[in-house]
Amino acid sequence: MELELNLSDFYCLNKNCPDYGMKGKGNIRVKEIYGPKNKALLRCNTCTHCFSETRGTIFFGLKTPDDEILRTLALVPEKGSIRGTARATGHDKDTICRWLDIAGTHCQEITDYFFQELELSQVQIDEIWSYIKKRKKT
């Protein structure tokens, strides 16, 4: 099986490893291919720590193909509702909610990382009012 994986894009995730956070050190090797999605289990030769290639991404631990997850998440703002997306894609609404939660948390972490020491000139603030209430049972 041919892997489309650039190992220089990965670094050891073990915080106690001397090569933690450093890419292109040549210490990452593919240990094995695992799971129904044929993902690579990577191994750090420095500290022997093993981790999945999807570790730290929104795809970690999910069985659905990556493309399908991305397509479904992209449909949510297009459809405007989770139930509509569920009907269009065939996935359960609770599954989509879980994916949204994972993706949202991940995006928040990325945003918090990059949004530091911003040089802001002028910021425009807006307020959108909405109302949440259950419909009465008929």
Added chain:
Amino acid sequence: VTDDDPDECGDVYTLTAMESETKLFISHNEGSRSADDATSFECRFSKSGTRPKISANLNFTTIPIYL
């Protein structure tokens, strides 16, 4: 909204903040019109290196407000 309804029901205000030049979406917050929500919304600005000029569109009139 009645007392029997969950806390999520009722008025919800979504506050958004966008940088005027780059259109960078800096901060958003969903909640009520409370001090806690305003503080949560504002916390992103405190991370910025410079104190930005704030403008809000109130009644179709842009009023610059300085923090």
